[in-house]
Amino acid sequence: MSICLSGNEAVAYAMKQINPDVMGAFPITPSTEIPEYFAQYVANGEVNTEYVTVESEHSSMSVCIAAEAAGARSVSATSSCGLALMYEMLYVAASNRLPITLACVNRALSGPININNDHSDSMGARDAGWIQIYAENNQEAYDNFIMAMPVGENVRLPVMSCMDGFITSHAVENIELLETDAVRAFVGEYKPENFLLKKENPLAVGPYDISAYYMEHKVQQAEAMKAAKTRILEVAAEFEKLSGRQYGLFEEYQMEDAELAVVLIGSSAGTAKAAVNELREKGVKAGIIKVRVFRPFPGEELAKVLAKTKAVAVMDKSEGFSANGGPLFAETRSALYDLRERPYLIDIVYGLGGRDLKTEDVEKIFARLAEVASTGKTGDVYSHMGQRRRGQDESGL
Amino acid sequence: MNPVYDLKREVEKPARLTGGHRLCAGCGAGIVVSGVLRALNEEDRAVVTNATSCLEVSTFMYPYTAYTDSFIHSAFENAAATCSGVEAAYNALKRRGKVDGTVKFITFGGDGGTYDIGFQSLSGAMERGHDMVYVCYDNEAYMNTGIQRSSSTPHFSRTTTTPVGSVRQGKIQNKKDLTEILVSHNIPYAAQSAPLGNLKDLHMKANKAIYTEGPCFLNVLSPCPRGWDYPMAKLPEIVRLAVDTCVWPLFEVEEGVWRLTYTPKKKLPVEDFLRMQGRFAHMFRKGNEWMLEEAQQYVDKKWERLLERTEA
Numbered sequence: 001m002s003i004c005l006s007g008n009e010a011v012a013y014a015m016k017q018i019n020p021d022v023m024g025a026f027p028i029t030p031s032t033e034i035p036e037y038f039a040q041y042v043a044n045g046e047v048n049t050e051y052v053t054v055e056s057e058h059s060s061m062s063v064c065i066a067a068e069a070a071g072a073r074s075v076s077a078t079s080s081c082g083l084a085l086m087y088e089m090l091y092v093a094a095s096n097r098l099p100i101t102l103a104c105v106n107r108a109l110s111g112p113i114n115i116n117n118d119h120s121d122s123m124g125a126r127d128a129g130w131i132q133i134y135a136e137n138n139q140e141a142y143d144n145f146i147m148a149m150p151v152g153e154n155v156r157l158p159v160m161s162c163m164d165g166f167i168t169s170h171a172v173e174n175i176e177l178l179e180t181d182a183v184r185a186f187v188g189e190y191k192p193e194n195f196l197l198k199k200e201n202p203l204a205v206g207p208y209d210i211s212a213y214y215m216e217h218k219v220q221q222a223e224a225m226k227a228a229k230t231r232i233l234e235v236a237a238e239f240e241k242l243s244g245r246q247y248g249l250f251e252e253y254q255m256e257d258a259e260l261a262v263v264l265i266g267s268s269a270g271t272a273k274a275a276v277n278e279l280r281e282k283g284v285k286a287g288i289i290k291v292r293v294f295r296p297f298p299g300e301e302l303a304k305v306l307a308k309t310k311a312v313a314v315m316d317k318s319e320g321f322s323a324n325g326g327p328l329f330a331e332t333r334s335a336l337y338d339l340r341e342r343p344y345l346i347d348i349v350y351g352l353g354g355r356d357l358k359t360e361d362v363e364k365i366f367a368r369l370a371e372v373a374s375t376g377k378t379g380d381v382y383s384h385m386g387q388r389r390r391g392q393d394e395s396g397l
Numbered sequence: 398m399n400p401v402y403d404l405k406r407e408v409e410k411p412a413r414l415t416g417g418h419r420l421c422a423g424c425g426a427g428i429v430v431s432g433v434l435r436a437l438n439e440e441d442r443a444v445v446t447n448a449t450s451c452l453e454v455s456t457f458m459y460p461y462t463a464y465t466d467s468f469i470h471s472a473f474e475n476a477a478a479t480c481s482g483v484e485a486a487y488n489a490l491k492r493r494g495k496v497d498g499t500v501k502f503i504t505f506g507g508d509g510g511t512y513d514i515g516f517q518s519l520s521g522a523m524e525r526g527h528d529m530v531y532v533c534y535d536n537e538a539y540m541n542t543g544i545q546r547s548s549s550t551p552h553f554s555r556t557t558t559t560p561v562g563s564v565r566q567g568k569i570q571n572k573k574d575l576t577e578i579l580v581s582h583n584i585p586y587a588a589q590s591a592p593l594g595n596l597k598d599l600h601m602k603a604n605k606a607i608y609t610e611g612p613c614f615l616n617v618l619s620p621c622p623r624g625w626d627y628p629m630a631k632l633p634e635i636v637r638l639a640v641d642t643c644v645w646p647l648f649e650v651e652e653g654v655w656r657l658t659y660t661p662k663k664k665l666p667v668e669d670f671l672r673m674q675g676r677f678a679h680m681f682r683k684g685n686e687w688m689l690e691e692a693q694q695y696v697d698k699k700w701e702r703l704l705e706r707t708e709a
Contacts, residue, residue, distance in 0.1 A: 021489035022482070050489040052481065055521030059478035063516070065471050066482025068445065071496070072489050076484075092471045196444050196467040196483060197496045207459035208468035 001177045007135070007168040010142040010175055011077070011161070012037030013219040017183040018149070019047045020101075021072035021190070024060030026053070026082065029115045030165040031105035034077035050321070057082035061089035061100075068098040069194030069205045073149070075100070079165055080107035083121045087128065090158075094129025095206055095221060099152035099159065099190075102130075103145060107165040107268070108353040111320045116354020117165040119265060120318040122294075123327045125160070129221055131228050133294040135163040136174040136251075136269045140292075143245060146178070149187050150235045155228045157221075164267040166354070177301060178243060186242055229296045235360040249298035251290040254280060255305055258287025261343075263317040263332055265291045268350075268357050272315075275362035286366050291328065299335035306336060310373040311344040313365050317351045325349075344372045350385040404595045407435050407517020411465070413443070418463035425619030425636070428592040429534045429599065430505055432700065433615070434466075436603035442466060443501045444483045447662050448476035448510030451541040451621075452534065464586045474485040474514040477522035477531055480504040484527045501607050502529040508549035509539040523582040523612045530606040533575065534619035544624040550575040551644075553688050554676045555626070561679045566688075571695060579614040580650045586611075588649035591618040591636050598647055598658055605649070617643045626675025638670040642702040648707060655706040664700075666688075667693045 005013065012034045015023070025035035035053075042051045050072075050191060054060045057078050064074040078086065083104060093100050104122050108114040122132060135141040141163040148159040163169055178186075194203045209217060229249065236247040251269070254276050255261065262272055267289035279286040289305065291298070306312055314333075316326025324330070329347035336342045348365060351357050365385075372378050413434035420427045437443055447453040447470040456463040457470060471479050480502050490496040506515055511533040519531060538556045539545040546556040550570045555561050559568040579587045586609045588602040599617065606613035609631065618639055622629045639645040640659055644667060647659035668689055671677040680688040 021493070022485045024482070044431050045502055048489075048492055050485040050492075052485045053525070054478060054481075055517060055524075058475060059481075059521055062471060062475035062478035063482035063485060066446070066479040067486035069469055070483045070486035070490075072486035074486075088472060089475070096471070160664055185641075196465075196469060197487060197490060197500060199496070199498060202442075202465065202467040204462035204464060204468040206468075207457045207462070208454040209459045213459050372593070 001179070002174055003177055004172050005138060006033070006172050006176055007138045007141045007163045007171050007333050008033035008105065008170065009037055010138045011145050011163070013177065014142050014145040014183070015075055016041045016047055016179070017180045018146070018187050019184070020049050020075045022050045022052065022063065022067035022074040024054055024063040024074065026057050026060045026078070026112065028057065028079050028082040030107055030169045031077045031079040031082070031103065033045070033169070034103055053348045054109070057085040058089060061086040061093065065089060065093050065096065065098055068100050069096060070195050071192055071197045073190035075102070077103035077104045080121045081110055083125060084109060087125060090125050090128035090130060090251065092206070093158045095217065097156040097221070097224070099149065099156055101145070101148045101152060102158065102160050104160045105165045105169045106162055106164045114353040115165070117167050118317045118352045118354065120352070122147045122160060122162050123318040123320065126295060126327060129157065129225070130295060131157050131232070131293070133159065133161050133293055134265045134291065135161070135168060136267055136290060137168060138171070139175040139245070141168055142175055142177070143243065143247065144237065146183055147185065147235050147239050147247070149190070150238070151228065151231050153190060154231050155224045157224050157228060162266070167267040168318040176243070182242060182334040186238070220394055225296045229298065230312065234292055247292065249293045249301055251292060252305060253288040255287035255289065257285055258308070259285040259310045260366055260373060261287045261289060261306060261309045261312045262315060262362065262365060263289045263291060263312060263328065265294065265317060265328060268315065268317065271357050271359055275359040275366070279363060279366055280360065284366060286368070294328070297331050297335070299331065302332060303335045306343055307339050307341070309343045311369040313369055314347050315365070316347060316349045319349050319352060329382070342379050343374070345381070346372065346378050347382045348385045349383070355386050357386070400619070402597045402600055404597070407600060410435055410439060413465050414456065415436065415465060416567050419458065420451065421622060421629070421634040423622035423632050425536065425592055425621065425632060426534045428596070429532070429617045429619050432592055432596045432599040433503065433532055433603040436600050436607055437501060441499045441501055444469065446470070446476050446480040446483065446502070447506040448506035448515055448649055449473040450507040450510055451542070452505055452507065454541065473510055475518045476504045476506045476510060478520040480529045480531070481522045481525060481527040484529050484585055491662040500529070503607065504529065504531045504542050506531070506533055507540065507549045508533060508535045508537055513547050520582065523579065523584050523614065527612055528610055530603070530613045530615065532615045532617060534617055536619045536624060537572070538619040538621070538624050540621050540624045549575065553680055553692060555679065556676070566679050566685070576614070576616045579616070583653070584612045584614060585609050586651050589616045589645070589651060590647055591640055591645055591693050593636050593640055593647070593659070594633070602649060624676065627673055631673060635670070635673060638665065638673065641665045642670040643696055644670050646703055648703060657703070657707040667696050673691070
């Protein structure tokens, strides 16, 4: 069924089709519409989810953790400072191996307060032990959310299903919805082996874990994250049979013969693809890699594809303040280290707090990559794009 | 509810908080928790929630749990939200025919986890009306981290963050009246109790709280031999003096109606309670008589206000 929906409504609709047991709900821009739409489904009797309207995001994640441990499939949605308030609990969810599904509508972190899109919120949570899957558009936001549970519940890790605030969450696009019966069959029932409400066997969750055990538990968590890569691909293959839509760990666009490549995440891929189309017409061998799965990070797979290129720009939509480039750059550069021959690599931090990215901006990046490839000189490996500087009004490139 | 309280019968029930946990000798918390859990009907299941606390780290150190019921701890400040999540799961799964039987939801938090860092979570859960009991075992400071002051620490008390020095001596502020704040949430049942004598008061209130539908709150005084600085064998005596001096009155508020559940035969001077504890030792130094006077005046004022409420 083809329908016009915003990203938020598409995700709320996926939630309705799944009909989860428990939802922890707390408003924050730009994810607020998700609990709003869902509240209407509850009010209309279209779902019979226990809808818990908590007093903070910390409590919404706490409710999800407890409910999931009790044997209930739990979901929530948040953005920005809401995710930051959850950070402590994100670690608890992952370490207790509770496959909660969280819709993260990416927004800049305070301060200064800013409601627009960048990836600083979920990137700040990248080491919390959650699987992170990013959408480029509304269709992907919908599809990713439906794939989240079969992935998370299999490897027993929580999943953060991310989309760009406003750009994706509020823009209305034509998307294809699956039939509810098909979604329910695909997602299946949540059947944990042990849970708090299991009558035959009481369970204790959340121990004080001393150094004699803690490390074993962490290694098990790390192993689960490695295993998630295979599972994500299995679920994607099943999903393709159902929907005809193909998903991988990342998407390659015009990469077969690409000499210059841009690696990025999320909605900017649409802009970058448009730029590549124009450049290809001019004979530039440009390509795009859109990272879909950031955790687990597809390092080996990415290295294999980038090995064939001459110069690569990683575009980070968050500033990690490492003084050494953004988080996507750090991962990508690390992944390339094992190659015998590596492409030149630069990092461009862009779009913070919702600053626009235009096709011209992407074209400029490719022009710079062409220069890097021909001269062998990278210049500033790590730079920012699109900001004004004192006394000048240039793009920053 | 049990029509007649019989301590012998109660203690012969299978323990739901079993022995072998790591709480200190002379600690009130273990007695409070077993006392509350004994008030469950034997056939009913429970899920116990803990805030991070002495109690939590002492009763569930991997891979051993002291609880026979299901148990969950996730963090310090979210015990009430955690309990509400379990209750939400129960409602959802029951509605979908995936769980049967009666399950009760009981949370334990210390005063730090309840009066302070977990206060928002508690207030939210009470307002939402989950069918649960929140039990604060109030030992009047952050004991798990080594005796730091909380908003429950009484005036003048010595803690490691309110030490006794030449300029300041102990805590400057009075204790927060949390029970009253919980009453203001218009919950069906709120009470103040203590592990007194044969534990009847605690048992009856816990039973009422567990089997009253909706959110209920128990604030239970829980002496700590390390933080209060008393010989561990003196625990029962300290509790007795806390209630007989009216420092910790026992009362309940059912559907907004206040009722005293214990009236001392003879109201003892506050000094009698303070003298037994090292945390108040400086109050007995020469020149600090004003501290004892102020402490007495404060208790008298609070007690009179309580009498007005319960007699109205």
